[in-house]
Amino acid sequence: MSNEKRHVSCFLVVREIEVGRKSAVVCFHNYASPKTQTTMSEGEATTSNNPSANAMETAEKASDEFIEPETKRRKITKIDEKKYKLEERLGGILCCAVCLDLPRAAVYQCSNGHLLCAGCFTHVLADARLRDETSTCPTCRVEISKMLATRNLAVENAVSELPSECRFCNLQFPRNSLEKHEDEECEERIAGCKYHRIGCPWRGPMHEKAHHEQECGHPEKSGAEVMEALELLDQQVVEERKLYKTIFELLGYDKIIFNDIQLKPYRTDDFVHRLFYESSRFSAFNNQWVVKARINDSQKDPTQSSEREMTYQLLLKTKTSTPMTLSYIVLRGPVGDIKVNPRVYQFNFTENETETAYESVPLSDTAECNRLLAAKTINFRLIMFLASK
Numbered sequence: 001m002s003n004e005k006r007h008v009s010c011f012l013v014v015r016e017i018e019v020g021r022k023s024a025v026v027c028f029h030n031y032a033s034p035k036t037q038t039t040m041s042e043g044e045a046t047t048s049n050n051p052s053a054n055a056m057e058t059a060e061k062a063s064d065e066f067i068e069p070e071t072k073r074r075k076i077t078k079i080d081e082k083k084y085k086l087e088e089r090l091g092g093i094l095c096c097a098v099c100l101d102l103p104r105a106a107v108y109q110c111s112n113g114h115l116l117c118a119g120c121f122t123h124v125l126a127d128a129r130l131r132d133e134t135s136t137c138p139t140c141r142v143e144i145s146k147m148l149a150t151r152n153l154a155v156e157n158a159v160s161e162l163p164s165e166c167r168f169c170n171l172q173f174p175r176n177s178l179e180k181h182e183d184e185e186c187e188e189r190i191a192g193c194k195y196h197r198i199g200c201p202w203r204g205p206m207h208e209k210a211h212h213e214q215e216c217g218h219p220e221k222s223g224a225e226v227m228e229a230l231e232l233l234d235q236q237v238v239e240e241r242k243l244y245k246t247i248f249e250l251l252g253y254d255k256i257i258f259n260d261i262q263l264k265p266y267r268t269d270d271f272v273h274r275l276f277y278e279s280s281r282f283s284a285f286n287n288q289w290v291v292k293a294r295i296n297d298s299q300k301d302p303t304q305s306s307e308r309e310m311t312y313q314l315l316l317k318t319k320t321s322t323p324m325t326l327s328y329i330v331l332r333g334p335v336g337d338i339k340v341n342p343r344v345y346q347f348n349f350t351e352n353e354t355e356t357a358y359e360s361v362p363l364s365d366t367a368e369c370n371r372l373l374a375a376k377t378i379n380f381r382l383i384m385f386l387a388s389k
Contacts, residue, residue: 087162094155094162096120097139102164102175107156108149110137115155119367125374130275130295130303132267146374168205195219199229246344250327255386257284260333261291263378274300277378281317285324285386288317295373297358308369311358314382316349324349327385330361336379338372339364 095102096117103117110116114137116124125145128135137144160176168188173181182189187207193200195218202212218226250256263277277293293312296302314328327346332338341362347353363369372378 090158091162094159097137098124102159102162103156104175105156107152107159108144109152109155110140110142110144110149112137112140112142114139115152116149119370121149122367122370122374126308126370127303129265129373130301132275146376193218197229197233198226243342243344247329247342250329250344250385253385254388255285256383257386258381258383259284260335261380261382262335263291263293263380264376275302277312284384287320290315290317291382293361293378294358295369306366308366308373310361310363310369310372312361313358314347314356316354320349320351320354325387327387329383331381331383333379333381336381338378338380339368340380 091102094107094115096107097114098116098120101117103115106118106121108116108118108121116138121144124138125135135144136142161174163172164175164178165172166178166182166186166188168182168186168190188205190203191206191209193202193209193216194213195216196202198218198221200216200218202216204212259282261279261282263279266276266278268274268276275295279291281288281290283289291312291314293310295310296305296308297311299305302308312330314326325346325348327344329342329344330338330340331342332340341364343360343362345356345359347356363372
């Protein structure tokens with residue numbers, strides 16, 4: 001085939017040059033028509049006899065200009081994967097299966113190894129008690145109880161070493177020293193003015209306390225201006241003194257009996273069975289008595305509420321011909337570990353009035369009520385004072 005009749009073919013050379021996540025495509029398109037070919041010089045025609053070599057040479061020169069250094073290319077092309085710290089990964093593994101938070105105290109596990117913090121563990125057992133159901137692990141549904149579940153001391157020790165943020169300064173400390181830092185050491189912890197007893201309402205960061213107290217205006221106020229705050233403090237002191245005075249007066253009674261009571265759970269015969277507790281009969285002042293208790297008097301289904309309280313009543317089971325004015329108080333006994341605040345109740349028992357009203361068991365909080373519900377029995381000491389005629 002002659003050069004005049006020859007058509008210069010189209011040669012396409014493509015090479016991918018990697019720059020980050022993109023690619024640059026270098027294309028060279030060489031096309032010559034017959035008319036153009038006839039006007040080409042002899043030297044140009046000779047060069048065009050090998051267009052593939054020319055195109056490759058041009059492409060390599062262009063590609064060399066775009067290629068990045070090896071170290072930079074590795075940084076650019078590397079996939080950005082989020083890598084969590086070891087502490088964060090362990091936190092996701094050792095967290096409670098219910099609240100998804102790291103436990104602060106005891107850690108319990110079911111027979112399959114799923115972890116529950118002490119608060120959630122007692123709450124699960126309490127809900128099962130209220131529903132009259134078998135308590136199960138929230139993850140695998142295997143049965144759990146005080147006897148079947150075990151504490152995991154290794155997890156407790158591991159969690160105590162994991163870092164946690166201070167709720168005031170947001171710095172990280174080991175969990176075993178975090179409480180001390182928040183209570184005593186943190187400069188951002190909330191503090192009150194030393195003149196709060198005379199009505200100063202200021203509360204702020206600890207590091208601002210000294211500056212505030214220097215400029216606080218309450219020490220300069222007159223006695224009439226701080227009387228309102230002092231009256232509130234006096235009222236609290238009067239109530240505390242009244243309680244202690246009542247207890248000391250009752251201790252002077254001639255007839256005092258204490259009984260260590262054990263409450264066991266029972267169910268009512270209603271359409272919707274409700275949980276209540278009842279003790280065995282016990283003797284006091286030549287009569288037979290029973291203690292009953294129940295959860296959340298005003299609610300039909302206590303499981304629907306996270307706030308729980310326990311109330312109890314004292315029942316006289318024998319007939320009495322003479323009225324009895326009786327005072328009674330619930331305290332922590334040598335067997336049980338119930339945490340109550342002392343409160344004295346009084347009732348006048350007669351032939352027709354043999355049951356007291358349901359009075360509140362002065363527990364510290366809802367968690368304490370759940371802890372009692374999680375136990376098989378509730379133990380406390382009942383002290384009864386009979387007024388002499």
